[in-house]
Amino acid sequence: MDGGNMIIQEIRVTPLAFRDPPLLNAAGVHEPWALRTIIEVITDDGLSGLGETYGDLDHLTKMRECAPALIGVDVHHTNEIYTRISAIVGDVVSDLHGLTGTSTKEKSIDRVFSPFEVALLDIRGKAAGVPVCDLLGGRVREAVPYSAYLFYKWDSHPGGTPDRFGAALDPAGLVEQAALFIKEYGFRSIKLKGGVLPPDDEIAAIRALHEAFPGVPLRLDPNTAWTPETSIRVAHELQGALQYLEDPCPEISGMADVSRNIATKLATNMCVVTPEHLPPAIASDAIQVLLLDHHYWGGLTRSAQVAALCGTFGLDLSMHSNSHLGISLAAMTHLAAATPNLTYACDTHTPWQDGQDVVAPGALRFVDGAVPVPDGPGLGVELDREALATMHEQYLTCGLTSRDDTGYMRRFDPEFVVKRGHW
Numbered sequence: 318m319d320g321g322n323m324i325i326q327e328i329r330v331t332p333l334a335f336r337d338p339p340l341l342n343a344a345g346v347h348e349p350w351a352l353r354t355i356i357e358v359i360t361d362d363g364l365s366g367l368g369e370t371y372g373d374l375d376h377l378t379k380m381r382e383c384a385p386a387l388i389g390v391d392v393h394h395t396n397e398i399y400t401r402i403s404a405i406v407g408d409v410v411s412d413l414h415g416l417t418g419t420s421t422k423e424k425s426i427d428r429v430f431s432p433f434e435v436a437l438l439d440i441r442g443k444a445a446g447v448p449v450c451d452l453l454g455g456r457v458r459e460a461v462p463y464s465a466y467l468f469y470k471w472d473s474h475p476g477g478t479p480d481r482f483g484a485a486l487d488p489a490g491l492v493e494q495a496a497l498f499i500k501e502y503g504f505r506s507i508k509l510k511g512g513v514l515p516p517d518d519e520i521a522a523i524r525a526l527h528e529a530f531p532g533v534p535l536r537l538d539p540n541t542a543w544t545p546e547t548s549i550r551v552a553h554e555l556q557g558a559l560q561y562l563e564d565p566c567p568e569i570s571g572m573a574d575v576s577r578n579i580a581t582k583l584a585t586n587m588c589v590v591t592p593e594h595l596p597p598a599i600a601s602d603a604i605q606v607l608l609l610d611h612h613y614w615g616g617l618t619r620s621a622q623v624a625a626l627c628g629t630f631g632l633d634l635s636m637h638s639n640s641h642l643g644i645s646l647a648a649m650t651h652l653a654a655a656t657p658n659l660t661y662a663c664d665t666h667t668p669w670q671d672g673q674d675v676v677a678p679g680a681l682r683f684v685d686g687a688v689p690v691p692d693g694p695g696l697g698v699e700l701d702r703e704a705l706a707t708m709h710e711q712y713l714t715c716g717l718t719s720r721d722d723t724g725y726m727r728r729f730d731p732e733f734v735v736k737r738g739h740w
């Protein structure tokens with residue numbers, strides 16, 4: 318099969334919900350259900366491709382509006398698909414939970430385009446009999462390293478039964494969490510989601526992790542909870558202990574101010590989240606590491622282009638994640654496998670999904686903290702239809718339609734404020 322004309326005949330858009338533990342962050346706490354949307358694209362010759370994206374209602378509505386407009390387009394014509402999606406998304410700015418930075422019109426379009434593009438690459442890979450990473454230039458690594466992504470957390474959702482991860486509200490709890498993830502997945506680097514406790518407590522946590530796991534690279538991400546002054550102080554106190562410090566304070570200008578005064582590299586998935594942010598961030602040396610995320614950088618091909626640009630301007634690359642399932646993990650793995658300058662272990666929330674998935678078991682596994690590139694053509698993962706139906710039913714009955722970490726937290730702590738430039 319040469320992958321010639323393949324026309325989009327049908328697109329299915331299915332929102333899902335899966336169980337999520339009470340993970341704390343600067344915006345509040347994760348609700349009991351995480352929402353995702355699965356895209357299935359089917360061609361006139363019967364090939365199908367998969368994409369996965371956010372499940373928030375405004376985004377889901379846009380996906381549902383765009384899907385019919387793509388029927389009849391050739392799967393290779395992604396420029397045409399981008400044009401049609403741009404016209405439908407229009408000026409609406411989505412993505413308002415704030416943990417993936419500012420929303421812009423372009424980012425809203427890229428977020429909608431992304432899962433369709435991934436599904437089309439899945440189809441094109443299947444048609445050509447090659448993995449998606451081959452459509453992105455071919456693999457430069459056989460397996461993609463991921464980091465243990467630690468969160469401060471409660472032992473259960475209020476009123477619920479304790480989960481198997483237990484509470485982590487102090488350094489000892491985080492060390493225990495890291496040990497569990499390293500034992501189960503073999504991770505070789507660690508990221509701590511900060512911005513939850515006052516900075517000195519989070520400094521103590523990093524020191525405890527540094528002592529418990531000597532030589533293991535560590536990152537801390539307070540999601541802009543600190544002022545530039547605090548960011549500089551923390552960076553000095555943790556000098557030598559961090560591989561990089563992620564989004565300590567808001568805005569490109571704040572990050573540039575911090576960057577001028579510290580030796581530790583600064584990373585972001587908040588102040589540089591769309592192409593228009595790159596020139597000012599590069600000009601002011603605000604960041605040294607960009608966390609790519611194909612879900613909002615417009616899919617895998619556009620993310621690969623951004624990666625090349627980062628290489629040109631001397632920025633390092635890592636990869637960001639939100640709560641996700643296996644289609645996203647497969648897409649992230651193909652992109653990372655084909656990106657020569659993506660040299661840090663990527664983020665993943667996979668351990669927190671604790672075995673729940675929409676893809677059939679077997680294709681994705683962790684070996685020494687890394688996911689080997691799936692073997693099959695395309696993304697190399699198959700939809701588990703029973704799991705899809707169950708998770709869709711959960712979506713219909715869970716009562717959530719958009720992520721709201723802050724609203725959920727305020728049910729238990731009415732005085733809670735989002736920590737943005739707070740400490």
Ligand SMILES: O=C([O-])C(=O)C[C@H](O)[C@@H](O)C(=O)[O-]
Pocket residue numbers: 340341342416417510538540586637638639640664
């Ligand atoms: O690196 C990050 O900023 C994230 O992973 C954002 C996520 O939304 C994370 O904070 C979470 O899951 O709560």
Ligand SMILES: [Mg+2]
Pocket residue numbers: 538540563564585586587637
């Ligand atoms: Mg981050």
